[in-house]
Amino acid sequence: MSELFVGREEDFEEQDRRLIVQDGLEIGVFRVNGAFYAYQNQCAHRGGPVCQGKILNKVEEVLNEDKTSRGLQFSKEHLHIICPWHGFEYDLRDGVNAGNRRLHLKKYEVEVRKGGVYVLI
Amino acid sequence: MKEVHESPIKPIDVYTDTRDILAHAKRQADANKYEDYLIVDVDSHHTETNSWHEIIEYIEDPVIRAQAQEYQQSRTGGPPYGLSGDFGLKYQGVGGRIPHNDNRLETVEEKDVHRDVVLTRRAMESFGLDYMVVFPTPMLFLGTHPQPEMEVLLGRAYNRWLEERLLPGDERIKSFMYLPFNDPEAALRTVEDFSEVKGSVGFTITSARYKPVHHNQYMKLYAALEERGMPLCFHAGYYWQDSSMSLLNRFIGMHALAFVLCNLVHMTNWVLNGLPERFPKLKTIWLESGLAWIPFLMQRLDHEYLMRTSEAPLLRKLPSEYMREMYYTSQPMETDHPKALELTFEMIHAETQLLYSSDWPHWDFDPPSVIFDLPFLSEQGKRNILGENARRLLKLDER
Numbered sequence: 001m002s003e004l005f006v007g008r009e010e011d012f013e014e015q016d017r018r019l020i021v022q023d024g025l026e027i028g029v030f031r032v033n034g035a036f037y038a039y040q041n042q043c044a045h046r047g048g049p050v051c052q053g054k055i056l057n058k059v060e061e062v063l064n065e066d067k068t069s070r071g072l073q074f075s076k077e078h079l080h081i082i083c084p085w086h087g088f089e090y091d092l093r094d095g096v097n098a099g100n101r102r103l104h105l106k107k108y109e110v111e112v113r114k115g116g117v118y119v120l121i
Numbered sequence: 122m123k124e125v126h127e128s129p130i131k132p133i134d135v136y137t138d139t140r141d142i143l144a145h146a147k148r149q150a151d152a153n154k155y156e157d158y159l160i161v162d163v164d165s166h167h168t169e170t171n172s173w174h175e176i177i178e179y180i181e182d183p184v185i186r187a188q189a190q191e192y193q194q195s196r197t198g199g200p201p202y203g204l205s206g207d208f209g210l211k212y213q214g215v216g217g218r219i220p221h222n223d224n225r226l227e228t229v230e231e232k233d234v235h236r237d238v239v240l241t242r243r244a245m246e247s248f249g250l251d252y253m254v255v256f257p258t259p260m261l262f263l264g265t266h267p268q269p270e271m272e273v274l275l276g277r278a279y280n281r282w283l284e285e286r287l288l289p290g291d292e293r294i295k296s297f298m299y300l301p302f303n304d305p306e307a308a309l310r311t312v313e314d315f316s317e318v319k320g321s322v323g324f325t326i327t328s329a330r331y332k333p334v335h336h337n338q339y340m341k342l343y344a345a346l347e348e349r350g351m352p353l354c355f356h357a358g359y360y361w362q363d364s365s366m367s368l369l370n371r372f373i374g375m376h377a378l379a380f381v382l383c384n385l386v387h388m389t390n391w392v393l394n395g396l397p398e399r400f401p402k403l404k405t406i407w408l409e410s411g412l413a414w415i416p417f418l419m420q421r422l423d424h425e426y427l428m429r430t431s432e433a434p435l436l437r438k439l440p441s442e443y444m445r446e447m448y449y450t451s452q453p454m455e456t457d458h459p460k461a462l463e464l465t466f467e468m469i470h471a472e473t474q475l476l477y478s479s480d481w482p483h484w485d486f487d488p489p490s491v492i493f494d495l496p497f498l499s500e501q502g503k504r505n506i507l508g509e510n511a512r513r514l515l516k517l518d519e520r
Binding site: 041046048053087089 | 128129130131132133142144145146149215216217218219220221484485486487488490491
């Protein structure tokens with residue numbers, strides 16, 4: 001196990017990301033609601049550069065009590081990273097695919113220590 | 122502790138270079154040693170509307186050409202001159218989630234060839250391809266144009282542009298000439314005039330249209346193609362205003378069905394009216410409908426044919442047996458049900474009839490790894506699908 005220094009915690013805005021490369025291994029590090037998450041830049045679908053994609057809130061459809069649709073809205077809770085190759089979406093908090101829970105990204109632990117952000121690989 | 126400095130990888134947007142978008146595909150190509158394989162991509166695209174100001178210069182009718190020039194120079198707020206289609210209903214990029222489908226504004230320094238040649242070369246380099254067959258994009262809707270004569274004029278202008286501007290740029294880039302199928306005589310004239318174009322490997326009917334392929338008025342066209350040994354391809358597309366498709370409120374539903382429905386209809390007419398018996402040497406290729414529809418239609422037609430043989434008297438064998446002799450491109454290959462996919466490969470004789478295609482740069486593109494990584498293919502079958510079937514069919518040189 002080794003660790004990679006990603007940056008200073010104070011330099012990360014909310015929903016910020018850093019893309020790091022070490023010996024050919026590409027990792028995306030994201031800040032969501034103050035916490036940090038890291039994933040390999042490799043989509044579970046076709047191997048696309050998922051961490052280089054858009055970060056958008058999950059889309060939800062809201063139903064009324066009588067089951068009629070009220071239309072679409074962005075989730076206030078779930079934030080997705082979306083692979084720019086084909087649009088596969090993953091929840092940034094656990095790396096699990098939005099459409100198929102059996103698909104997920106490779107996750108790395110992140111440590112914040114004395115103001116520094118580190119990924120354990 | 123290792124410190125990481127400036128990252129060479131960045132978020133991807135419409136300005137990102139093709140080679141950066143596809144850097145992982147290049148890594149797959151290197152790891153799988155694609156240089157040891159002949160790989161032919163039989164269906165990719167360029168966006169011809171970015172060059173529409175050039176293409177309209179090839180319109181032969183001087184009045185229409187002048188109107189097109191004036192429109193392109195002065196008109197604001199409209200799509201390119203003369204094109205029909207769905208205007209703003211182009212949701213393929215899923216709200217910007219798939220940037221390369223929305224636009225490709227990357228820097229191109231090269232001036233010696235057309236920009237689209239450079240973009241195509243970058244994709245070939247990234248995917249590890251030997252040949253890339255390019256098709257237009259919005260022109261896939263031209264078969265729904267209310268003016269048949271406009272399909273003739275614009276299709277012909279595009280063919281001339283291909284011949285003079287795009288295809289001479291790189292001998293690895295190939296194309297199928299556009300057939301203005303709504304005018305049978307003009308379609309025949311297209312075959313007569315464009316069969317010898319360097320870089321052309323056949324002719325294409327864009328499938329989103331409402332002309333029955335078995336009508337007597339097309340027999341001279343098919344005879345001309347057969348006589349010249351030129352393949353005929355049916356490139357799928359969608360038409361959301363189609364009365365059935367207009368029931369679908371989500372793009373995903375419309376796209377999933379429409380890209381298959383058009384070829385289901387044309388294939389059904391093609392087989393039941395005995396076109397394979399009438400033109401046994403004419404090779405047909407069915408593009409961009411995926412593969413799952415083929416076993417469905419084989420089963421469906423065989424089942425009904427045996428009860429209603431008198432309605433298809435030209436057939437001398439089962440519909441599925443004719444379909445098994447035709448060619449299909451692979452993309453968008455439905456890979457989420459592996460057992461069904463394996464059976465599909467068996468039913469369509471994929472090892473000799475299937476042609477790899479990427480559909481790059483569209484949103485549902487397939488890199489060559491979709492074929493390379495299949496666990497049930499023989500080594501020769503893999504080589505055939507990736508390139509050898511296409512090389513034989515399209516008469517390409519070995520590289």
